[in-house]
Amino acid sequence: MLKLPAAVLLLALLALPQGVRANGADLPPEIVLQGFIKAEDGGLHQLVRIPLVFLQPFALPKRGPGYLDLAKMDAILRQAAAAAARQIELREDGVPLAPTVRHARISLLSDRSFQSYDAALAHLASPPLPVETNLFWNQGFFDAEIEYPLKSPDARISIRTNVMPGLGLRVKLQLEFLQEGKPPRHYVLSGGSGWVALDPRWYEAAWLFARDGFIAALSIERFMFLLCLLAPFRQWRGLLALVLALSALQALTLTSVAAGLIASTRWLAELAGVGGAGVTLLLAIGNFGAPHLRRRWLPAGAVGALGGFALGSMLAELGQLAGAHSFIAAFSFNFGVVLAELVGAALAFALMRLLFARVLGSPLGVVVVSAVLGHQAWHWMLDRAHGLEHELEHAGHAGLRYALTIALLCLLPALVFGSWAWRGLRRYDGAPLPSLLAKSHDGKTARDS
Numbered sequence: 473m474l475k476l477p478a479a480v481l482l483l484a485l486l487a488l489p490q491g492v493r494a495n496g497a498d499l500p501p502e503i504v505l506q507g508f509i510k511a512e513d514g515g516l517h518q519l520v521r522i523p524l525v526f527l528q529p530f531a532l533p534k535r536g537p538g539y540l541d542l543a544k545m546d547a548i549l550r551q552a553a554a555a556a557a558r559q560i561e562l563r564e565d566g567v568p569l570a571p572t573v574r575h576a577r578i579s580l581l582s583d584r585s586f587q588s589y590d591a592a593l594a595h596l597a598s599p600p601l602p603v604e605t606n607l608f609w610n611q612g613f614f615d616a617e618i619e620y621p622l623k624s625p626d627a628r629i630s631i632r633t634n635v636m637p638g639l640g641l642r643v644k645l646q647l648e649f650l651q652e653g654k655p656p657r658h659y660v661l662s663g664g665s666g667w668v669a670l671d672p673r674w675y676e677a678a679w680l681f682a683r684d685g686f687i688a689a690l691s692i693e694r695f696m697f698l699l700c701l702l703a704p705f706r707q708w709r710g711l712l713a714l715v716l717a718l719s720a721l722q723a724l725t726l727t728s729v730a731a732g733l734i735a736s737t738r739w740l741a742e743l744a745g746v747g748g749a750g751v752t753l754l755l756a757i758g759n760f761g762a763p764h765l766r767r768r769w770l771p772a773g774a775v776g777a778l779g780g781f782a783l784g785s786m787l788a789e790l791g792q793l794a795g796a797h798s799f800i801a802a803f804s805f806n807f808g809v810v811l812a813e814l815v816g817a818a819l820a821f822a823l824m825r826l827l828f829a830r831v832l833g834s835p836l837g838v839v840v841v842s843a844v845l846g847h848q849a850w851h852w853m854l855d856r857a858h859g860l861e862h863e864l865e866h867a868g869h870a871g872l873r874y875a876l877t878i879a880l881l882c883l884l885p886a887l888v889f890g891s892w893a894w895r896g897l898r899r900y901d902g903a904p905l906p907s908l909l910a911k912s913h914d915g916k917t918a919r920d921s
Contacts, residue, residue, distance in 0.1 A: 502642055502644060503523060503525070503526070503642060503643050503644070504523075504644050504645075504646060505520065505521065505522050505643070505644065505645045505646065506520070506521040506586045506645075506647075507519060507520040507521070507560070507645055507646070507647045507648070508586075508589040508592060508648050508649075508650065509562070509629070509631070509647065509648075509649050509650065509670070510589055510649075510650040510651075511622060511625055511629070511650075511651060511652070512652070514621070514622060514625070515619050515620060515621050515622055516562065516564075516569065516619070516620040516621075516622050516629065517593075517617065517618075517619055517620075518557075518562065518571075518617070518618045518619075518620070519586070519589065519592045519593060519596065519615070519617050519618075520556055520560060520615070520616050520618070521579070521586045521592070521613050521614070522552075522556060522613065522614045522615075522616075523610075523613060523614075524609060524611065524612045524614055525610045526614070527548075527552055527609075527614055530548050530551060530552055530555075531548075532545070532548060532609050533545065534609055536606075538609055539606050539607060539608060539609075540578065540607050540608070540609050541603075542578065542600070542601055542603045542605060542607070543603040545578065549576035549577065549578070549614070550573055550576055552576065552614055552616070553573040553576040553616040553618065554571070556614075556616055556618070557571035557573070557618050558634075559633070559634045560631065560632075560633055560634075561631065561632045561634070562620055562629060562630070562631055563629070563630045563631075563632075563667070564620075564622060564623060564624075564627040564628070564629060565624075565628050566630075569620035569621070569622075570620065570621065571618045571619070571620055572618065572619045572620070573616065573617075573618055574596075574617040574618065574619050575596040575597060575615075575616065575617040576614070576615070576616045576617075577596060577600050577601070577614075577615050577616075578600070578601055578607065578612055578613070578614060579595070579601075579612055579613040579615050580605075580607065580613075581611055581612055581613070583595070583613065586615075589648065589650060592615070593617070595615070596615055596617045625652075628669060628670075628671060628672075628673070629649075629669075629670045630667050630668060630669045630670060631647070631661070631667070631668055631670060632666060632667045632668070633645050633661050633662070633663055633665055634663065642663070643662065643663035644660055644661070644662060644663075645659075645660070645661045645662075645663075646658075646659075646660055647659040647660075647661060649670045649671070651671065654671075657670065657671070657792075657795070658792065659792050659793075660792065668793055669793075669795070670795075671795050671796075672793070672794070672795045672797070674797045674800050677793070677794050677795055677797040677800055677801045677804070678797075678800050678803075678804040679804075680790075680793060680801075680804075681787075681790060681794070681800075681802070681804040681805040681808065682805065682807055682808040682811075683808060684786070684790055684805065685783075685787075685804065685808025685809040685812070686808035686809070686811055686812045687808075687812075688783055688786050688808075688809065688812075689783065689808070689809040689812035689813060689816075690812050690816065693745070693748060693749070693752075693852060694748070694813075694816065695816050695819075695820065696752055696845050696848060696849060696852075697748055697751065697752045697755070697775060698715075698813075698816050698817050698820040699820045699823075699824065699841065699845055700752050700755040700756045700759065700841075700842060700845050700846070701714070701755055701768060701772060702817060702820050702821050702824065703759055703820075703824050703837075703838050703842060704759050704763045704838050705763075705765055706825075708821060710765050711765075711817065711821060712814075712817070714765070714768060714772055715772075715813055716810075716814075717769060717772065717773060717776075717889055718772045718773060718775065718776035718813065719776065719810040719814075720776070721773045721776040721777045721780070721885055721886055721889065722776035722777065722779050722780045722783070722809065722813075723806045723809065723810065724777070724780065724882075724885065725776075725778070725779075725780025725781060725882050726783045726784040726787060726806065726809065727780075727784070727787075727802060727806065728780075728784065729780065729781055729784025729785060729787070729788065730784045730785075730787035730788045730791065730802060730805075731802075734781075734784070734878055734882075738863050739860070739863045740778075740781040740878065740879060741781050741782045741785065742860040742863050743778065743860060743879055744778035744779055744780075744781045744782055745782075745856040745859070745860075746853060746856045746860050747774065747775065747778045748775050748778065748779060749849050749850075749852040749853035749856055750849075750853050751771045751774060751775050752845065752846075752849035752852075753846050753849040753853060754771065755768070755771065755842075756842040756843070756845050756846030756849060757842075757846060759838050759839075759842035760839060760842060769889055769892075770886060770887065770889070770891075773885065773886030773887075773889045774883055774886045776886070777882040777883055777885060777886050778879070778882065778883075780882075783809060787802065787805050790805070824837070824841070827841070
């Protein structure tokens with residue numbers, strides 16, 4: 473009976489390394505695949521280069537201390553090429569294309585033929601490595617040429633990468649798409665990125681970027697900020713103007729970063745997170761008194777201006793998918809972001825009114841919601857501050873000065889908006905809900921405290 477637990481423990485220890493390898497723990501942090509796609513001779517040619525480490529599941533034949541047995545590789549290489557065609561899928565006008573493997577071979581780490589399409593094609597057609605070559609099983613490349621029949625040379629080609637989806641962003645496919653009479657397009661696609669049109673139409677680019685902008689702007693932190701921002705007020709018109717101003721300042725920073733006018737750094741992204749949490753905490757504290765809507769234009773504008781840094785980096789990464797429609801893509805992304813802000817604000821406003829009307833009542837509801845969200849914002853701010861401190865240590869004095877200068881310049885429009893709103897937007901300044909903690913002597917809410 474005493475031996476049974478020891479045996480179970482031994483089996484678990486023996487199985488543990490296998491589970492680790494299955495999860496990709498023995499793979500490098502980033503694995504880069506290379507590829508070319510070109511339409512010619514009535515078909516589509518795909519050339520792909522994959523690190524040999526990906527061929528572990530095929531049990532490559534070995535000899536000696538771990539060298540590949542190149543004399544026994546032909547059948548396995550064909551299987552690996554067929555698997556690559558299944559994991560890097562192509563479609564013509566939405567219809568899956570049937571792959572045919574033309575060539576498959578092993579290459580040395582020192583081989584540089586995949587720097588161009590013509591060199592890679594010639595390399596794949598050249599004789600294979602001599603069978604006596606000493607090449608370790610994980611220190612080379614697997615190269616393949618795969619051909620697809622095309623019904624029309626003007627067809628729209630889309631691609632989906634599904635190479636080891638469990639590794640996610642660790643897998644990158646560097647792809648060059650070649651079309652006759654058009655400049656080559658370069659892509660860096662992550663594993664499991666979904667279907668991507670290599671030469672999208674304008675409405676495809678518009679839908680893709682509007683959808684991604686909407687999703688990118690939806691976050692728990694931003695929804696918490698909107699709840700604290702809108703909770704004490706009951707008139708939607710003034711709140712709508714406030715959210716639109718926030719979105720405008722955010723779009724200004726976002727577009728500047730995506731266009732390269734502002735070099736985005738991780739330092740600025742972390743600063744935006746800390747700033748958003750800090751403003752949320754201050755708004756939650758202010759809700760305990762008698763909040764003033766016009767005074768909230770400045771903090772809302774600051775959050776919008778800083779929030780554009782992270783969103784601008786996302787738009788810059790997505791720019792490769794715009795094809796020839798860069799302006800439409802940028803406009804659509806901003807439209808999606810603004811729509812997400814408006815939807816989030818409307819949802820926050822409706823939830824607050826429902827909660828105050830059916831559960832807690834207006835004064836108590838503002839206090840409870842602000843206390844809960846302020847507590848969460850405090851922890852959120854501390855967590856983000858650690859990330860900001862880490863980035864500051866690696867930024868250097870020059871990077872720190874640049875990031876600080878850019879942040880201050882982006883906050884200037886928020887300051888102008890805040891000053892203008894305080895002086896000129898009295899008609900939008902709706903009365904706040906009654907507060908438990910701020911009452912005048914005659915029992916009325918002190919609106920201007």
